[in-house]
Amino acid sequence: MSERMYPGLTQEERTGFAPYSAFDIPADLRELHGRYDVEATALRVRNFRYAEEWMMMMMGGWIATIPEIPVKTGLGKVIWETAQAADELGKRLPELRCGRKSLEASEAPNTAFADFVQEVSNPETPDLTIEKLSGVFDVLIPHLVEIYEIHNRETDAICDAPTIAILEDMVRRKHQHIQWGQEVLDALCDDAETQKRRRDRADQLSGLLKESGGVTGVLETVQASLN
Amino acid sequence: MKRFIDHEELARDSRFIRQDAAQANVISSLPDDVETVVNVFEQFGPMIEAGVRGTSAEPLFEELGPGFMLTVLNEPLDPEAPAALSRLLLRMHGIFVGELQALEGAARSLWDFPDAPWEFKMNMARQCWDEARHLQIFEKLLVHLGGHVGMYPESTFLFEACCSEDPAMRVAGVNRGLEGLACDVFRDMIRFADKTGDEVMKQAVDFVLADEITHVRFGSEWVKEFTKGDPEHLKRTQDFRREVDKRFSFGGARSDREDAAIPIAREDRLEAGFTEDELQELSEISGIGPSKATLTEAAQILRDRYHETRDAQKEEAS
Numbered sequence: 030m031s032e033r034m035y036p037g038l039t040q041e042e043r044t045g046f047a048p049y050s051a052f053d054i055p056a057d058l059r060e061l062h063g064r065y066d067v068e069a070t071a072l073r074v075r076n077f078r079y080a081e082e083w084m085m086m087m088m089g090g091w092i093a094t095i096p097e098i099p100v101k102t103g104l105g106k107v108i109w110e111t112a113q114a115a116d117e118l119g120k121r122l123p124e125l126r127c128g129r130k131s132l133e134a135s136e137a138p139n140t141a142f143a144d145f146v147q148e149v150s151n152p153e154t155p156d157l158t159i160e161k162l163s164g165v166f167d168v169l170i171p172h173l174v175e176i177y178e179i180h181n182r183e184t185d186a187i188c189d190a191p192t193i194a195i196l197e198d199m200v201r202r203k204h205q206h207i208q209w210g211q212e213v214l215d216a217l218c219d220d221a222e223t224q225k226r227r228r229d230r231a232d233q234l235s236g237l238l239k240e241s242g243g244v245t246g247v248l249e250t251v252q253a254s255l256n
Numbered sequence: 257m258k259r260f261i262d263h264e265e266l267a268r269d270s271r272f273i274r275q276d277a278a279q280a281n282v283i284s285s286l287p288d289d290v291e292t293v294v295n296v297f298e299q300f301g302p303m304i305e306a307g308v309r310g311t312s313a314e315p316l317f318e319e320l321g322p323g324f325m326l327t328v329l330n331e332p333l334d335p336e337a338p339a340a341l342s343r344l345l346l347r348m349h350g351i352f353v354g355e356l357q358a359l360e361g362a363a364r365s366l367w368d369f370p371d372a373p374w375e376f377k378m379n380m381a382r383q384c385w386d387e388a389r390h391l392q393i394f395e396k397l398l399v400h401l402g403g404h405v406g407m408y409p410e411s412t413f414l415f416e417a418c419c420s421e422d423p424a425m426r427v428a429g430v431n432r433g434l435e436g437l438a439c440d441v442f443r444d445m446i447r448f449a450d451k452t453g454d455e456v457m458k459q460a461v462d463f464v465l466a467d468e469i470t471h472v473r474f475g476s477e478w479v480k481e482f483t484k485g486d487p488e489h490l491k492r493t494q495d496f497r498r499e500v501d502k503r504f505s506f507g508g509a510r511s512d513r514e515d516a517a518i519p520i521a522r523e524d525r526l527e528a529g530f531t532e533d534e535l536q537e538l539s540e541i542s543g544i545g546p547s548k549a550t551l552t553e554a555a556q557i558l559r560d561r562y563h564e565t566r567d568a569q570k571e572e573a574s
């Protein structure tokens with residue numbers, strides 16, 4: 030057994046350390062290669078950032094026109110966490126060869142999704158809290174969670190691990206946001222008429238979302254469910 | 257959703273009623289003359305009375321007449337003074353709705369200025385969360401002191417004064433004018449809580465004050481950034497802030513004057529990025545209103561006249 034601390038130039042001059050790899054114990058079953066390359070990942074991150082940034086902005090627009098105080102205060106926290114999500118996604122872009130100025134880059138996948146986002150933001154007057162919240166907490170955030178989870182399953186688990194880490198953190202918080210939003214909506218929709226308003230709004234927006242192909246512009250939910 | 261809303265469009269639940277903003281604006285532009293002050297308040301008397309009927313401010317009106325706000329604003333909070341609790345609750349409620357409007361102002365900045373730099377949006381988003389917590393904190397403090405939401409009418413003049421369509425002016429108004437006033441008021445509340453031994457209030461307001469200093473700093477930095485390379489824009493922005501500061505001084509109630517009910521929190525403001533020159537200027541602007549002696553005399557006349565008229569009416573009726 031060699032007692033060398035450092036390798037030398039010949040076959041005999043090896044160190045005595047056993048070849049240990051953390052990946053071997055237990056065996057690392059992850060395989061290289063995912064559905065998205067660097068360029069595609071960067072585009073997806075810009076798409077995600079577009080949705081997060083606009084969602085944060087529209088909730089900011091609504092706080093003043095929503096009469097329920099606990100909804101105003103609850104949205105304050107959701108806004109901050111959504112802004113942090115957009116910020117983290119932006120910081121990932123320079124790492125994906127988008128240049129140092131890409132921190133603020135957002136991109137809609139197509140005009141249909143941009144129109145969908147504007148439609149979500151449309152309700153304005155104080156009597157429309159249900160329509161406002163349903164768009165975000167029944168439709169948009171659940172859609173984003175679904176796509177982020179698909180991304181994390183299908184991207185290269187080692188090469189794209191930084192994106193996975195960002196999305197995992199976002200998904201954890203988004204589950205809390207959905208839970209809060211749906212509790213509020215359940216409380217606000219306490220009769221048949223308001224429950225119908227909530228359903229109609231969610232149906233209308235889900236239709237538009239589907240037509241647009243969602244946050245990345247391709248119907249990923251269908252692809253995923255085939256398997 | 258449109259960009260830019262009016263103060264009348266702020267949404268409220270059924271506990272709230274509004275106060276006419278004209279009153280606050282009038283107080284900030286009163287001259288140092290007893291007769292004028294009395295005349296103005298007598299003229300506004302019916303409007304003031306209609307605004308307080310059915311609210312917790314009614315007993316103050318009954319006691320002090322249409323000039324009750326002069327006494328409330330003019331006298332420092334004193335746990336030993338008559339109607340001390342009513343006045344404390346009135347101030348607490350004013351802070352509560354101030355936080356509410358600060359939340360709404362910061363949040364609207366996210367929607368109203370979609371092309372603003374990302375760092376600005378991050379700062380405003382953070383402020384939304386902070387103001388949301390402040391709202392929760394002051395609702396709890398209001399209840400802690402025995403009050404409740406909606407017990408007094410809400411004046412929306414803070415939001416009104418701050419909702420410029422120019423982002424530089426918006427942050428100058430909200431983050432330097434309104435938030436600067438918040439620093440002064442909170443420092444005063446901490447002093448008061450210290451005097452009364454209210455540790456709950458003292459600690460909570462101390463945390464809120466720490467947040468507000470950060471918000472003023474956002475304002476100090478963004479005014480500079482939005483007006484960079486445009487001295488004329490900077491001048492217009494500073495003029496606007498001066499105007500806001502004047503209105504938020506309530507005729508000298510918030511000032512550096514020795515008799516001020518709310519002194520300017522110099523140390524906190526310096527930490528938040530106000531310069532010595534700006535503080536000097538604020539001290540001059542805020543000290544312009546009527547003297548304490550003028551307001552005290554006017555308040556007394558208003559009270560006496562109100563009682564005389566009321567007694568005469570009662571006699572007539574019987």
Ligand SMILES: [Fe+2]
Nearest residue numbers: 355358387390
């Ligand atoms: Fe605040």
Ligand SMILES: [Fe+2]
Nearest residue numbers: 358435468471
């Ligand atoms: Fe603030």
